[in-house]
Amino acid sequence: MRRLLAALLLTLALAGHANGQAISQSQAPFPSLLASVSVTNSTASITNQTLLASTPASPASQHYRVSIYMVCMTAGSGNNQLSITRTDDILGALTSTYIFPVNCTAFSFSPNVRTFRSAASSAITFSTTYTATGTWALTVTLERLY
Amino acid sequence: MRLLAALLLALSLTGHAHGQAIGQSQSVFPAVVANANVTGSVASITNQTLLASTPPSPPSQYYRLSVYMECTTAGTGTNLLTLTRVDDILGSLTATYIPSLACTANNLDRNVRTIRVAPSSAITFSTTYAATGTWAIAVTLERLY
Numbered sequence: 396m397r398r399l400l401a402a403l404l405l406t407l408a409l410a411g412h413a414n415g416q417a418i419s420q421s422q423a424p425f426p427s428l429l430a431s432v433s434v435t436n437s438t439a440s441i442t443n444q445t446l447l448a449s450t451p452a453s454p455a456s457q458h459y460r461v462s463i464y465m466v467c468m469t470a471g472s473g474n475n476q477l478s479i480t481r482t483d484d485i486l487g488a489l490t491s492t493y494i495f496p497v498n499c500t501a502f503s504f505s506p507n508v509r510t511f512r513s514a515a516s517s518a519i520t521f522s523t524t525y526t527a528t529g530t531w532a533l534t535v536t537l538e539r540l541y
Numbered sequence: 542m543r544l545l546a547a548l549l550l551a552l553s554l555t556g557h558a559h560g561q562a563i564g565q566s567q568s569v570f571p572a573v574v575a576n577a578n579v580t581g582s583v584a585s586i587t588n589q590t591l592l593a594s595t596p597p598s599p600p601s602q603y604y605r606l607s608v609y610m611e612c613t614t615a616g617t618g619t620n621l622l623t624l625t626r627v628d629d630i631l632g633s634l635t636a637t638y639i640p641s642l643a644c645t646a647n648n649l650d651r652n653v654r655t656i657r658v659a660p661s662s663a664i665t666f667s668t669t670y671a672a673t674g675t676w677a678i679a680v681t682l683e684r685l686y
Contacts (some may be wrong), residue, residue: 417577425681456678457680458609485611486647510609540573540681541575541681
């Protein structure tokens with residue numbers, strides 16, 4: 396009982412709560428790399444590729460980081476953009492553009508790192524919207540931060 | 542003799558030229574050292590401590606901050622997020638890490654930035670909130686070396 400009480404007090408000491416706020420330290424297992432994708436010779440839109448089929452069942456609010464590198468390998472016309480679809484723990488299902496339209500000129504690229512919140516037990520997918528000719532390569536890694 | 546071998550190994554792992562140090566095999570890094578999850582925020586947040594004190598060594602440390610700020614209930618005006626720390630070269634610094642973001646429905650910003658930090662110094666964040674609306678903020682701080 397004393398051990399349980401001590402553990403509870405330690406937990407409370409590490410986390411401050413005010414107006415829905417929680418600050419904590421010592422997240423030893425994180426960041427952890429959960430998924431990576433390497434696509435080459437892409438010449439068409441990619442629809443809903445799964446990065447993570449289901450986030451863990453807890454905690455209710457999770458924080459992820461996605462690192463994306465998209466490069467035009469063979470110049471063409473038009474552009475390509477990348478979107479991430481996930482379930483925000485507050486706002487629900489969201490699809491956001493994480494790489495805005497990049498023209499496919501020789502060696503044109505976009506190297507973005509972005510974060511998002513996610514609900515428990517939900518999928519994280521990405522897609523590209525490709526409008527013309529040219530060849531693309533795409534690298535995506537997904538890390539969980541808490 | 543063993544001491545000499547260890548010294549030579551250490552020197553081989555670190556190159557020095559014009560104040561430059563390159564090291565490999567930092568297997569313990571990156572390491573998440575703090576995170577904050579704020580929901581239902583309707584007012585400015587002043588100087589919330591992410592890390593009360595960085596380790597006493599080395600004299601120059603490197604951190605990465607991942608920030609996600611979203612408007613959860615639309616309102617008027619804007620919110621911005623700033624980070625305060627002690628740069629190991631420039632001293633105390635406060636910099637805006639998420640510029641003014643209008644609180645329209647589902648509007649969000651998701652920045653990843655890095656900072657140099659002096660030893661034994663605090664890292665805090667604050668928000669400057671100008672009007673109505675409700676915000677959620679997720680912040681994760683990692684040490685890179």
